[in-house]
Amino acid sequence: LEIMVTNDSGLGHIASCFGVKALTIFVYGSYATLERTRPWGENAYIADFRKSKPENEVERVFSLLEKAVDA
Numbered sequence: 001l002e003i004m005v006t007n008d009s010g011l012g013h014i015a016s017c018f019g020v021k022a023l024t025i026f027v028y029g030s031y032a033t034l035e036r037t038r039p040w041g042e043n044a045y046i047a048d049f050r051k052s053k054p055e056n057e058v059e060r061v062f063s064l065l066e067k068a069v070d071a
Contacts, residue, residue, distance in 0.1 A: 003068050005061075012039035019043060021068050025061065028053040 003021040006012055009032065012024035016039045024039055025047040026032055038046055045068045047061050054060065 003065060005065070009037045009039055012044060015039070016041040016044045021045070021071070023047060023061070023064055023068055026050050 003023060004011070004015045005023045005025065006015075007025045007027055009024050009026075012022045015022035021043045022039060023045045026034065026038075026049060028049050028051075030050045032038075032050065034046065034048060034050075038044070045064055047064050049057060
């Protein structure tokens with residue numbers, strides 16, 4: 001497994017604890033507070049779409065995936 005993609009920060013925390021790269025997506029309209037709830041660590045990547053829903057959302061997620069896999 002190269003990377004896990006999730007929209008659940010709990011699963012992102014578990015993945016990062018085991019050294020698995022994880023991209024956690026915070027979706028448009030989410031009330032999550034990233035400063036408190038985001039997964040931390042060198043294997044944790046975040047896609048933050050809470051405040052706006054950009055037209056290029058898919059491209060941004062794939063860009064983050066490529067960055068995480070190459071790291």
